[in-house]
Amino acid sequence: MLPNDPLANVLYVDLSKKRSWVERREDLFGKYFGGAGVAIQLLTENCPAGIDPLAPEAPVVLATGPLDGLFPLGSKTVAMFKSPHTGNLGESHAGGRSAVAIRMSGVGAIVITGANTNPGYLSIEGGKAYFHDATTLWGMSSSVTAGRIIRQNESSSGLRSIMRIGRAGENLVTYADVSTETYRHFGRLGMGAVFGSKKLKAVVVSGNRTLEVADKVAYRALYDEINTAAVSSPIMKKYHDLGTAENIQPLSALGGLPTRNVQAGRFESAEAISGEHYAEHYLGRRLACSHCPVACIHIAALREPYQDEAYYYKTTMISYDYEPIYALGSMLGLSNPEQVLSLMDEVEVLGLDAMSSGVCLAWATEAMEKGLVTEQDTGGLKLEFGKADGYVAGVEAITSKSNEFWSILSRGVDAAAARYGGADFAMAFGGNEMPGYHTGPAGYLGFMLGARHSHLDNAGYAIDQKELTKGLIPAEQLAQKLMDEERWRQVLSSLTVCFFARGIYTPELTLRALAAAGYNLTAEQLAETADDIYRAKFTFKLANGFDFDKLTIPQRVFETPAVVSGFDEAYMRRAIAFAAGQLASPRA
Amino acid sequence: MRLSVIDAERCTGCQICMFACTRRLGYAGMGKTAIHIKSVGGMERGLSVVVCRACQDPPCAKVCPEDALVLRKGGGVLLNPSKCTGCGLCREACIVSAIFWDKEAEKPIICMHCGYCAKYCPHGVLALEERREEVSNAAK
């Protein structure tokens, strides 16, 4: 790295003592770049094994990387914490303006420990943390309003990011999210509850500065090369035009769109909730993360009449993406695009992870159909596939933990199935509710083997669609492919580059971009660092009780025809055993 | 010629113009940008582009006690940094708040209408244009 790059500054914040200080950590940033690579080290240093994820001592780490602020699509912040949802590694990525704001504030990473006595929010600027009271914002019905008030309170607009929780985080729902700039989320694995346990409503980061590069002329030339590749790439155009929602219809046609709790892989109303339909009828604005020429964020304008007065309307701006449409649309059998938008808005306002919420409600609906859960359990609420009203009431009941049933469901679908039964259709993997891909063995193994049990760890769904449709490959070989992809992604998420740009940031280009930031490495050294980061995550996971042998597979996976079928549990177990052999022991 | 905001409604808030304006001087980051993107009450409600309007009779130049702001052909001003003492009076004189502050140099940052940012705006929000008056004068 370049000498004096502010990237190596780590801001430590102790909420209990209302103290903050900066430490230079060139040892970490020099070796692991930033993002995931540095975050896993900071997490390991600050999070003793066995600690309660909601204890005050439990840390939240936010880390950016050397390419943030330098090159297009360097736009992600990696958050790490101990997940209250799985009790293990919590890792979540978000864009918005968070990464650039943190970098511009003069630090590369932030480590927050301790807890506020009264609700508060933090503002971070110039390497210092300022502690503010947030009592008035705590319990506020809409997290969007809370964000607006903080925005008005804080002066410097523009180079600023606001990360905040909603009521779900305050109430410690284990799949509460933290949202940034309203429309991007640290969605998965419950960072919102960790904020909630610290009585931390929001973190505001702001600043502005220049950053040095190794060679000004070479920097500008490389910038142009990357920028041209980004604006002319067909994948980028696809994400700009329809956004990730473009995938709804094609996946449904292939039988890979989870529908009604994965009782089907094709949704008869896919067209009505497709990217095409939303773009044509509702798209109101496109937004971009800082430094992104693509602008994949699609915002729908939903105009709804008031019931009590004629010609009186409200217009809500609601961001939509593939994953929330799947989780709160097809997974719940909802075919009315406006009802799906309203439910997404509800989930946004409460501050819940959309995927976990949808999967929990889908399980609950099927459990009611099968008589495992009754209206007595749900406090009179009837959940039925295709009926939106019950789901709007359901997400509120989860957030307020309105009775025993809803408070168990607020801990996830595995917790609920352990109490009420129905594990065979509780669609979670490694404790995390599934993303929207019923594509086949690579997709499901990907969820299980990925360090954060996310489809983005290794993109198994793409292996199903591109390769396994031609025929299954040996389980060991499939596990190896998934691990190789996940290993390389450690580099991207340490730089920290958006995964949508993975086609542009090839290893060769990555080495040159790193050189501009003062890192001179060979391809072999880069591969070795990737492996170190990947293994460090599993070292943390294993130390905190992760066990490959204890991964459970809901039978539904094998019952409903997927894009790729014809695999069984024995095949999956062989792949898992192979991965365990590779990852549970130190590098040979 | 001057930098014009063609249609702020197309702006996605990517801030690529802000990086470009800083990169023109060989730096990464946004510390030297003369153009800023502000949200109008939350990004979903739209964005506005704050940049020098290239006044023909610039109020900022009039208040400068050191004559550090030289009138630019085509409107606006050019900063002579060796004369500027960093007093900040020009900033208050600009009613559109288009004079920003370089904290590293303690000097104002004012757009010089070079058009570098417009080359990078991915969504056609910005362009280097003749002023309408210039176009009509040329036609005469």
Ligand code: SF4
């Ligand atoms: S900086 Fe402001 S006052 Fe000066 S020329 Fe530009 S718009 Fe006019």
Ligand code: SF4
């Ligand atoms: S025209 Fe030139 S000086 Fe003005 S904002 Fe754009 S890049 Fe900066």
Ligand code: SF4
């Ligand atoms: S580059 Fe264009 S789209 Fe991006 S923020 Fe600037 S004006 Fe808006």
